[in-house]
Amino acid sequence: MVNQRQVLKPAYKVKSGDIIKVVIPEPKQLSLVAQDIDIEVVYEDEHLAVINKPRGMVVHPGAGNFENTLVNALLHKFSGRLSSINGVIRPGIVHRLDKDTSGLLVVAKTNEAHIKLSEALKSHQIKRIYYALCEGVLKEDSGVVDAPIGRHPVNRLKMAVVPNGKEAVTYFEVLERFDKYSFVKLRLKTGRTHQIRVHMSYIGYPLLGDSTYGRAKNEFGVQGQVLHAGEIEFVHPITLKALHFSADLPEYFVEILNMLRNRNNK
Template sequence: MTVEGFDGRLDRYLSEVLSKTRSFVQKIIEEGNVWVNQTQVLKPAYKVRSGDIIRIVIPEPKQLSLVAQDIDIEVVYEDEHLAVINKPRGMVVHPGAGNFENTLVNALLHKFSGKLSSINGVIRPGIVHRLDKDTSGLLIVAKTDEAHIKLSEALKSHQIKRIYYAICEGVLKEDSGVVDAPIGRHPVNRLKMAVIPNGKQAVTYFEVLERYDKYTFVKLRLKTGRTHQIRVHMSYIGYPLLGDSTYGRSKNEFGIQGQVLHAGEIKFVHPITSDVLHFSTELPEYFLEILNILRSRNSKYHV
């Protein structure tokens, strides 16, 4: 192909003309599949200009080797382009090292007969965004590449509204507020995230729903979607999520292992039909049980 009317990064140009995500194109470039003016280019940031001739070889997609498993999952919404899933607490979203079964992806492969987008590769078919293992709630899954690309763009430009509910340790004084603090890999423990000066922008809005003697029931809205964002931000301001031993206390009085966090609402524009879709789901049973215990201790809990 010949570059016309464009001066800028190679990955950006190819992403636009091929209708592929930037990450997909970057991988193709770095694997040595792109030539500019007969010279192999390995850097996504390489500058191309009008008149340059680009040759690109897109490898054949790998056949999915993951096992489709008949695991019961709740489908809140489904059409030919996408689905919205209510992920249960304790389920890993996609396979990783040493864990290739019993994930949400294994369940999706069975539920939708393998009809999932290929944008995120063999291990994460259909996965537009993730929830941590112990975070329950609503998750969008793409069935087609076109839907996936547009949903990813909407997510990046903050057009997908996500509401979470959580129980924090400690009593928040402010009725509402915002945590605007950059997040990146922890400088010492690379398995954790942390607020660091050179991290990526991360913004979380919170609103107090109920206060108890030692805890706070909160509603949270994400502007950005960094890894572990809510967990890191609430710990950063001194109110870690109940059960979160990674960013909070190692033990708790309820014996809960894993953060008490639920993705309760999601609102977005359908990537193909442009319809506005808005879904919500009830708090899971374990979450309600803890709330009931806290409420029973406080006959007049503060709202």
Template sequence: MEEIKEFLVIDEEEGDRLDVYLSTQLGDMSRSYIQKIIKEKKVKVNNKIEKAKYLVKEDDKIIIEIPAPKLLEVTPQNIPIDIVYEDEDLLIVNKSQDMVVHPAPGNYENTLVNAILYHCKDKLSSINGVIRPGIVHRIDKDTSGLLMIAKNNNAHNSLAEQLKDHSITREYEFICHGVVKEDKITVNKPIGRNPKDRLKMAIVKDGRNAVTHFEVIERFENFTHMRARLETGRTHQIRVHALSINHPLLGDVVYGPKNTKFKLNGQTLHAKKLGFIHPTTKKYIEFDSELPEYFKDIIRKIK
């Protein structure tokens, strides 16, 4: 059953956008989800349909129809996962290189979501719906490393806001082709869909703002071991920005050379460090994961 809620705007709330007003009133719902409800014309102001940007006025009567939550239809599976940290609000998982984060058409099993559904039972946020319960952010199938999972909607909203504000510490390590001369490089180039290939991302003028800070860890004869700190979190950001400075990631067959002398399952990219303000304690916590064996093995072979 859908839930209907009514609100009456008071003097000090006048002038707020409709979506902002409702997200303040409904603390456990994200603003993006409220915008979706508004687009579906399930919000009325004084019995009229208004847009999210409508500025509320004193004595406005607002009625919102909140859709009934969908039951999760993805099957829980007893798949071993590397849990780095867990409490009542969240879970930090160290994802293996070959694991898909969430189900998609044609692949509804053996994903991280299947595994966390089994581990957490019904204790996962519902904000991202049936396919991505608890998933606040994602990393590619072939990228290994740290991911945060929200167990409830309050935790999800808190972590999502920190991502939006670029206040979360996210550091990756990777190996790229070529010897990088500069010790540190900041790439500030917008990223969007590649107009010539919709399956790829690219540097495009009307793309979304994207900033990556690169730092050399160690140089080899034909490769460089690098660190990347994300200021923003666009799809394939590190891979596209590394290509833009002519140092594509080793093993990245989408943006780099198709063939290498190493047997790889994808790009050598590891989400190594993750830090954020805890949704409940409000204290900063940080996690660091060891480089996986496949990554260390490549470095040994290069040396």
């Protein structure tokens, strides 16, 4: 309120002598619900777990979305035995996958494991391999995209390659070529938000189904990027044992590949 009247225009310029009244509501107590949602646990011990996240599942709650996330499932699965480093919204979450990206991610059960896993992630000691289907036929058999990523200068909901962005490096290898697509294997040196999606779009080969960084529609009717975190490798933060896990491509991904292979053979 300004001078006991509600100001509707943000462009209102405050004048000397104005009396401004602001009412700040009491903060709402946040409580996440543990939900019995079926998730695939690839590995588990007292310190950590490796999860194969399904496509379409959000990793942790956010604005307006506090249910049916991976965190809700983890709270039920592990009965609160998750690290508290990232607070109540992201218990146990060391790193994330986009909603429509399926595959492996590691979850910390203890704070000690969480801290050490985060340090390993920051120093590029956690090896992550992804598989994707790109639009267009890549000419090179392998290569590297070394281009800094930051917030898009116009659309703040997107990321982009920008001069003042953070270092971002993606290695790619072509596994199969089709008439209009490439099946690729990707390895991350860094882990920026949307890194693979931004980098592949930047070099002219956006991921199939990625309406944010590629085309709005596709011939397969896929909504969301065709991207799978297929392998993860790291040293156990407590036992120091070398661990490697892999997860098969999801069924929808295999079906598209088979359609393209059949088309190639005709």
